[in-house]
Amino acid sequence: MKRIFSGVQPTQNVHLGNYLGAIRNWVRLQDDYDCIFCIVDLHAITVWQEPASLKAQTREVAAAYLAAGIDPKRCIIFNQSQVPAHAELAWIFNCVARLGWLNRMTQFKEKAGKHRENASVGLYAYPNLMAADILAYKGTHVPVGEDQKQHLELARDIAQKFNNDFGVNYFPLPEPLILGPATRVMSLRDGAKKMSKSDESDYSRINLTDDADLIRLKIRKAKTDPHPLPGPEILTDAAAQDARPEAMNLLGIYAALADRPPEAVLEEFAGSEFSRFKDVLADLMVATVGKIGREMRRLQQDPAEIDGVLRRGIEAARAISDPIMREVHDIVGFLRP
Numbered sequence: 418m419k420r421i422f423s424g425v426q427p428t429q430n431v432h433l434g435n436y437l438g439a440i441r442n443w444v445r446l447q448d449d450y451d452c453i454f455c456i457v458d459l460h461a462i463t464v465w466q467e468p469a470s471l472k473a474q475t476r477e478v479a480a481a482y483l484a485a486g487i488d489p490k491r492c493i494i495f496n497q498s499q500v501p502a503h504a505e506l507a508w509i510f511n512c513v514a515r516l517g518w519l520n521r522m523t524q525f526k527e528k529a530g531k532h533r534e535n536a537s538v539g540l541y542a543y544p545n546l547m548a549a550d551i552l553a554y555k556g557t558h559v560p561v562g563e564d565q566k567q568h569l570e571l572a573r574d575i576a577q578k579f580n581n582d583f584g585v586n587y588f589p590l591p592e593p594l595i596l597g598p599a600t601r602v603m604s605l606r607d608g609a610k611k612m613s614k615s616d617e618s619d620y621s622r623i624n625l626t627d628d629a630d631l632i633r634l635k636i637r638k639a640k641t642d643p644h645p646l647p648g649p650e651i652l653t654d655a656a657a658q659d660a661r662p663e664a665m666n667l668l669g670i671y672a673a674l675a676d677r678p679p680e681a682v683l684e685e686f687a688g689s690e691f692s693r694f695k696d697v698l699a700d701l702m703v704a705t706v707g708k709i710g711r712e713m714r715r716l717q718q719d720p721a722e723i724d725g726v727l728r729r730g731i732e733a734a735r736a737i738s739d740p741i742m743r744e745v746h747d748i749v750g751f752l753r754p
């Protein structure tokens with residue numbers, strides 16, 4: 418069976434990168450897979466979250482899933498902390514994964530920065546929890562943005578080592594699905610930096626809840642370079658792309674939102690000035706992302722609807738993960754008297 422698991426952290430500001438790198442692809446996969454989409458609140462608290470905001474942020478991510486078109490009748494939508502299998506399997510994986518493996522994780526190094534000694538143990542062990550998220554449901558496919566690739570390789574290593582250690586063929590090795598022309602959306606202020614929830618400048622990202630005026634303003638202010646837009650030949654010239662990261666980023670975003678191949682977009686806009694391209698991009702973004710934001714705001718006014726979806730999701734998620742955890746207990750040798 419093909420089963421998808423993926424998630425977004427309920428830290429502030431669900432943004433265009435989350436949408437194009439992940440959520441939008443999920444919408445398209447829900448017809449062909451058994452899908453579980455999680456709001457990973459246990460991951461969020463690896464860095465400090467205000468308790469009152471965390472609840473609102475959790476509902477905001479749920480609203481983003483629904484507004485983007487995830488159908489709660491076909492997919493399971495829930496928040497991670499309410500299904501005990503995640504934390505429990507993560508502990509078992511803490512005992513399977515090796516320190517050397519986690520020491521190689523680039524995201525920990527980036528997030529912990531210079532204050533490594535002061536980072537939470539949770540931030541360090543985070544990839545083990547992510548492996549547990551997927552494998553508590555025996556997930557086989559994981560649609561994510563490019564930045565999660567290394568974590569998924571670790572999840573495969575953990576599944577493999579668990580199977581080897583216990584002499585079983587129990588966990589599948591989950592496969593990443595990194596899809597579309599915008600798997601790594603960059604900051605609007607700096608083409609060398611990933612668009613992220615934690616960037617200090619709100620102008621670096623498009624939040625899904627930004628209204629039309631703010632979207633237009635942010636696109637107008639987005640960093641570009643002084644040259645006209647390139648033609649399709651740039652797609653075969655890595656050095657030329659590296660020299661124009663902001664241009665490539667905006668083109669990738671446009672191609673993704675327009676659902677057109679990058680070649681076709683480059684052909685259409687080759688030689689144009691950025692000012693014209695930005696107007697077209699802003700119009701398209703208002704029509705697509707702006708629409709999602711409006712629906713999110715509507716949903717957020719009625720927490721009861723969101724909470725109902727989550728409650729049903731929690732139950733459905735437990736119904737899958739409880740029996741898997743019982744089997745895991747047997748495999749590991751935990752007595753179930």
Ligand code: TYM
Nearest residue numbers: 423424425426434435438439547550561562600601602612
């Ligand atoms: P998170 O919350 O940082 O991001 C959620 C999803 O959005 C993608 N993404 C991006 N894609 C393109 N461009 C960007 N600038 C960008 N920023 C974020 C991420 O790749 C991700 O798919 N550890 C994960 C959440 C997680 C998870 C899981 C995912 C926890 N358990 C199990 C899959 C399976 C994270 O922090 O995502």
